[in-house]
Amino acid sequence: MSTTRRGYVRGAGMACAGMFMEAAASTAAESPDLLSLFAKRQSVRRYKPDPVPQEHLTRILDAARRAPTSGNQQPWKFLVVRDPAKIAAMKARCLQSYESRLLELPEDKRVARRREIEKSAGGYFSAPVYVVVLTDSQSEYPSYNHHDGPLAAGYLMLAARALGYGTVYITDAIPEKVTREVLAIPDRYQRVCITPIGMPESWPEPKAKKKLEELVAYETL
C-alpha cells in the first residue's frame, strides 16, 4: 500500500471540504479560442534562432507545473538548456550515436543517409532553448510518475503554442543517454522527454489524423 494513494479514503476529505467552499475559480464560458489551441500545436523540427524571452519561458514553465499530478506530488524537474556549447555537444553526441545504425546499412547507402541524418539533427538542434522534462524517483508516489511526466510535458507544449512557439516531444531522436551524459543528469531523475522551444522556421503542414469516430466508442468497445 505504501505507494498507492487510497484514492477513496484520501478523496473523502477533499470532496467533503469542497462542498462547503465557495467556488475558487470562475467557470470559463465556452471559448472556441481555447479549443482551437489543441489542433494548432504541431511537432516542429526546425527553428529560427530568435531567443525566447525569459518572461515567455517562465509563463510556459508555470503552465507545465499546473498539470494533474498524483496526490499533488509534483514530481517534476524542468531542466532548461540555452548554453550553445551544451546544445552543440548534445548534437555531436547524437550524431555519434547514430553512426552505429549507419553501419547496419549497405555501404553505398550510408553517405546519403548520413546527409539526411545531419540535416535532421540540424533541425532538431536549431532552437534557442531546450527543456528536459524529468521526474524524481524520490517523489512521494514514484509509481505514478509515468502519468505525471507526460502530463506536464503536454501542458508545457500547449502553453508554448499559446505564445506562438513550436515544440516537439522528443524521446529516442535525442537518446536519454546523450542528455544524461552531456547535462550530467543525476540517476535519481528519469527523463520523460526533451523539447526545443522556439519560433518555427515554418509551421509544418497538419498531419493526417484518424477520424474521431475511429477513436471514440460509446458504452462498449
Added chain:
Amino acid sequence: MSTTRRGYVRGAGMACAGMFMEAAASTAAESPDLLSLFAKRQSVRRYKPDPVPQEHLTRILDAARRAPTSGNQQPWKFLVVRDPAKIAAMKARCLQSYESRLLELPEDKRVARRREIEKSAGGYFSAPVYVVVLTDSQSEYPSYNHHDGPLAAGYLMLAARALGYGTVYITDAIPEKVTREVLAIPDRYQRVCITPIGMPESWPEPKAKKKLEELVAYETL
C-alpha cells in the same frame, strides 16, 4: 529497432518538407486567456447531475485526439460511459473492492472509514459521463503508448475545463480491474485513466503548489 522510430531518419524528410511549405497554422498572439486555463483546471470529486451536451463532449474528445503522439500513431480509444446502470455497477464493484482494505483496520475503525469511503464514492460517481482513456497494445509503436496515453488525457481535461467542466485523473481510486470487468474492455487495450466529466458541485479550493523555482533548473541540476 522494430518499435523505435529512428527519429532522425524519419524526421529528416518532415523537417525538409516543412521548409518549403507556407505556414499551415497562424501564429497565436500572446494570450493570457489561454494561459489562465492551465491554472484553472482542478481535480473535481463531486458533480452536479446536469448532462453534458453531446456537442460539448464531441469538442472535448476532438481536442484529446490532437495530443502529441509518437510517429502520429494515435493509439487511443476513448470509451464514453453515460449509462446509469454501468455507472452504478462500477460504483458497487469499487465499494466491494475496498472491503478487503477495511479488514486491514481495527474493527472499531471500520464503520467510520466505510462511511468515508461511501461518501467519497458518492462523489466520484456523481457525474453524468465518464471517459475511460485507453491505448491499443496493437498500435504502430506500442512501446510509446505510455507517453501518448497521459498526453491525450491531459488534453481532454484541459478542453473540458475550457468549456467549464470539471474532471479528475483517476487511476487506483477506480481500479482498472473494475472498469475492465464492468465495461468488458478487451485485453488488447490498456487503461490510462478514467475521468468523470461534469459541472462541479463546487470548484475546490486551489491546492498548494510548489514554487516554480523548486521545479526549474537552468543549465544544470
